[in-house]
Amino acid sequence: MSRLAPARGLGAAKKGVQHWWLQRVSAIALVPLLLWFTASITQLAGADHATVTAWLARPVVAVLLVLVLFAAFYHLKLGLEVVIEDYVHSACAKHAMLLASGFGCVLLGAIAVFSVLKIAF
Numbered sequence: 001m002s003r004l005a006p007a008r009g010l011g012a013a014k015k016g017v018q019h020w021w022l023q024r025v026s027a028i029a030l031v032p033l034l035l036w037f038t039a040s041i042t043q044l045a046g047a048d049h050a051t052v053t054a055w056l057a058r059p060v061v062a063v064l065l066v067l068v069l070f071a072a073f074y075h076l077k078l079g080l081e082v083v084i085e086d087y088v089h090s091a092c093a094k095h096a097m098l099l100a101s102g103f104g105c106v107l108l109g110a111i112a113v114f115s116v117l118k119i120a121f
Contacts, residue, residue, distance in 0.1 A: 019078065026075040033068045053119055062120035066113050073109035077102055 040061070044052055055061055080101040088094040 023078045029071045037068050056119045065116050069112045073105050077105040
């Protein structure tokens, strides 16, 4: 076996590089989405409930907001996994926390997307 073989296999766990890339891709996706979101919210500052609801009911806005939520919660899930894997040393606690954080991100993301879609439709 050559010295290059482990590098081609993406390391000991065979998924470390993929996780790293997914974090970077989700972060890059969040940049334009959060710039749009920040600009939109800034323009809506001081607006009444009916104006914000009408803005959110626009199809392009609803789709972009769902994309923001998906990318943000996915990026959060990936980041929490790294923190838990790096700093929790008990195997049982690590698995429980990974499961809880993954479930929490999915649950909160689904609630947020449902809220957007409920207002949009």
